[in-house]
Amino acid sequence: MKTYRLDRSHVIKKISADTKPALVIESGAVVELETVDCFGSQPLTPGVGPLVFDPDLAGNPSTGPIYVAGADPGDVLKVDILEIEPAPQAVMAMDETAGVYAEHIPEDVLKFFEVRGGRTFFDKQYTIQNKPMLGVIGNAPAAPAETDMSSPGPQGGNMDCRRIIAGSTVYLPVNVPGGLLALGDVHAVMGDGESCGCGAEVEARVKIRAAVLKNVHYPCPLVCSEGYAVSVYSALTLDAAADCAARAMHGFLQEALGLSYTDAAMLLSLKGDLRICQVVNPVKTCRMEVPLEIFEAYGFQFEQKEGEKTLSKKHRVIMDVDTGTDDAVAVLMAAASEEIELLGICTVNGNRNVELTTDNTLRVIDFINKQDEIKVYKGCALPLVCTLDPARRPMIPYGDKYFDGQENHGNHLDLPETELMPQNRNAVSFLIDTLMESDGGIEIIAVGPLTNIAAAMRAEPRITDKIKQIMIMGGALEEGNSGPPQRAEFNFWADPE
Numbered sequence: 001m002k003t004y005r006l007d008r009s010h011v012i013k014k015i016s017a018d019t020k021p022a023l024v025i026e027s028g029a030v031v032e033l034e035t036v037d038c039f040g041s042q043p044l045t046p047g048v049g050p051l052v053f054d055p056d057l058a059g060n061p062s063t064g065p066i067y068v069a070g071a072d073p074g075d076v077l078k079v080d081i082l083e084i085e086p087a088p089q090a091v092m093a094m095d096e097t098a099g100v101y102a103e104h105i106p107e108d109v110l111k112f113f114e115v116r117g118g119r120t121f122f123d124k125q126y127t128i129q130n131k132p133m134l135g136v137i138g139n140a141p142a143a144p145a146e147t148d149m150s151s152p153g154p155q156g157g158n159m160d161c162r163r164i165i166a167g168s169t170v171y172l173p174v175n176v177p178g179g180l181l182a183l184g185d186v187h188a189v190m191g192d193g194e195s196c197g198c199g200a201e202v203e204a205r206v207k208i209r210a211a212v213l214k215n216v217h218y219p220c221p222l223v224c225s226e227g228y229a230v231s232v233y234s235a236l237t238l239d240a241a242a243d244c245a246a247r248a249m250h251g252f253l254q255e256a257l258g259l260s261y262t263d264a265a266m267l268l269s270l271k272g273d274l275r276i277c278q279v280v281n282p283v284k285t286c287r288m289e290v291p292l293e294i295f296e297a298y299g300f301q302f303e304q305k306e307g308e309k310t311l312s313k314k315h316r317v318i319m320d321v322d323t324g325t326d327d328a329v330a331v332l333m334a335a336a337s338e339e340i341e342l343l344g345i346c347t348v349n350g351n352r353n354v355e356l357t358t359d360n361t362l363r364v365i366d367f368i369n370k371q372d373e374i375k376v377y378k379g380c381a382l383p384l385v386c387t388l389d390p391a392r393r394p395m396i397p398y399g400d401k402y403f404d405g406q407e408n409h410g411n412h413l414d415l416p417e418t419e420l421m422p423q424n425r426n427a428v429s430f431l432i433d434t435l436m437e438s439d440g441g442i443e444i445i446a447v448g449p450l451t452n453i454a455a456a457m458r459a460e461p462r463i464t465d466k467i468k469q470i471m472i473m474g475g476a477l478e479e480g481n482s483g484p485p486q487r488a489e490f491n492f493w494a495d496p497e
Contacts, residue, residue: 001029008034008041008203011061011184015138016146017176021067024178027212030082033063035184037091037201038135044091044110051095051108060149060158062136064182068210075174076213076220077139077181083207084132084166086188090115090200098197098280113200115188120200128189132204134164135185138221142175149182152234152278152285156221158185159232159285160194160278168225169302171218181210194278215338217255217315219248224302227292232277234285241286242274249288251468255315257298258439260465267294314341315443318431320379322350322448323360328413330447331364335374343434343442346427348379350448350491357448358422359412366418376420379427379452383496431456435466444470447491454497 010022025031040057071077094101095108114121120128138156141147152159156172164170172179183206190199223230231252233245249272253264271294277285295302317340321327334340345365347358358378365374423430431452435442444467446453453470456463474492 001026003030003032006031006033006063006066008036008063011036011040011063012065012149012182013059013061014146014148015065015140015180015182017140017143017180019065019140019180021065021178021180023064024067024069025210027068027070028209029068030207030209031066033183033206033208035063035186035204035206036061037203038185038198039091039093039201041203046091046110046112048107048109051093051110060136060185062149062182062184063206065140065180066182066210067178067180068212069178071174071179071212072177073142073175075179076216076218077172077174077179078211078213079137079170079172079181080209080211081134081164081166081168081170081206082209083205084134084186085205086115086130086132086186087203088115089113090120090188090202092196092198092200094196100193100195100279102197113188115200115202120188128200130188130200131162131165131190132202133162133187133190133199134183134206135160135187135190135199137164137170137172137183138181139172139174140176140180149184150281152281152283154220154234157234158278158281159221159234160185160187160190160199160281161223161230161232161285161287162190162192162277163223163225163228163230163287163289165225168223171213171220171222171224173218173220174212179210179212183208193276194280197280215314217339219252222252223287224292228289229292229295229302230287230289232285232287234281234283236283238276238279238284238286241284242276245286245288246272246274249290253290253294254441254468256295256300258441259298260440261468262465263440314339316341316343316438316441317443317445318343318346318434320346320348320427320444320446320448320450320452321361322348322352322354322357323364323413324351324357325413327357327447328360328364330445331361332368334445335365335368335370342374344430345374345376346379346430346452347376347422348427348448348452349381349383354378354381356412359418360415362420362422363413363415363418366420367415371420376422377425377427377430378422380455383449383451384454384458386496427452428455428459432460432463435463436460438466440466441468442466443468446470446472449491449495450497 042057090113093110186204187199219231221232231248235241273289
C-alpha cells in the first residue's frame, strides 16, 4: 500500500468538521508526517527574562488534518504509531502562565537542550534517556463544535499521554466523516504531569498507519502500549478526570471480559494504575492502565480473530416493554441495530394489559420476520406494590374497580394480526435463567413498568451482579412529560415499583 507524506507546512491550530483536509488516504495507509514544536518552530532566543514569541504561531500547531476514506461517525480510527524521530534540539520554557510552579517563578526562562544518541542533555552533569511521545493526537470533534489543538477532550487532542510512543496503538472516536486526524506536540522526553508546563519540545518526523474499525466499542480514547491497555480521560479537574478514566476502564472490563460490576472494580483496585497525564491545561488529563495479560487470560484479543472475544463485541441486551406505538419503534430500532445482540423481549402490564402488550410485541416481530431470532416472553399481569397510575388505563380490574384514564397508546397496533405466540417460559423466569447462566455484562432496556425486573430481583438477588446496566426512561432537568411540578418522564413517575 502507498506511503503518503505530509510536510510541516500543513499545520492547524483549530479543528472542526469544516476544516479542509490536508490529505486524503485509504484505510490502512501509512503516512509520514513532519511536525513543528509547540511554538510553531518559530525562531526563539534562549535566556532569562520575558518570553518573546509570536502567539499566533504557538499553541501546539499540529500536522493535518488527514481524511481517512470510509471513516463514518460512530466508527473508531485505529492509529499505529510506527516511528517518532525527534530533531536534534529541544526547547523548554517557563513563565507565569503555565505549570504548578508558575505562581512563584522569579523570572521567565527559555532553554535549549541538545538531543542526540537517544538522550537529552539537561546540563553538563546529567543526561536523560529519550522516550519520544506524541503530546497531541486526535480527530475533529462532532459538529458544530470547534476545538483548538491545545485542548484535550473525548476526541483526543492534547492529552500528553506518555504511553503514546513508537510501537503503541491509539484508538480514537470518529465524530465527522473522514475522522480528520491531526497530530503533533512531540516531546523527546516528558514526565507524567508535564508539571512545569512543557516537556522537551521538538520538531519530529512521525510515521503512522491509520485504519477504520467498524462496529467496535471502546472507552475512547484508548491506547495499547508497552504491555498495557490505557483509558484516557480529560476533565476540568484532576478528580473528575481520574474518576472518569477509571470508570471508563471499569465498564470496558465488564463488556470485554464479561466481569461483574464488583469483580471489575476489585481487579482494577488490585492491578490497575491510575496516573496523571498532564496538569497544565485548563482541562486536565488522567489515565487508567491495565496489564494486557489480564485481557489475554480471559481470551480477549484486541485484534479480531475468528472464534475469539474481540473489541467488536455487540451489546447483549434484554428489552422489557409494554408495547404501544413508542415501544414498537424501540423494538424496531434494537432489532435493526448491528451493535445489539437482542437476547429476548419481555412484556409487562403497563399502558395496556399484558395480553395486549404481548400481542403488539409479537405483531412487530412478525412484521419484520424476526420470529426465529427474537423470542418474546410474557411477563407480569399486575404490579407488585400498588396499582398502576389511572392514566395508564389498564383493562383489567383492581379489586372492584376499573380505572378509566386518558387514551394515549391505543389498543392493538395497526399491524397485521399474528399467529405467533410467546414462549412457554414467563418473563421473570427468562430473566433469572438468562442472567444466572451468563458470564455477566448483560444490559436491560426497560421502557415500561419495572415489575418483571423487580420480581426477578426479589426471587433471585444474585442476578444484580450479572447486569451491566439498566436503562430506563426517567428524570428530566426541568419539566417532564408527566406534567408540572413533576420533573420526570411519565413511565418513571407512574411506575408502581
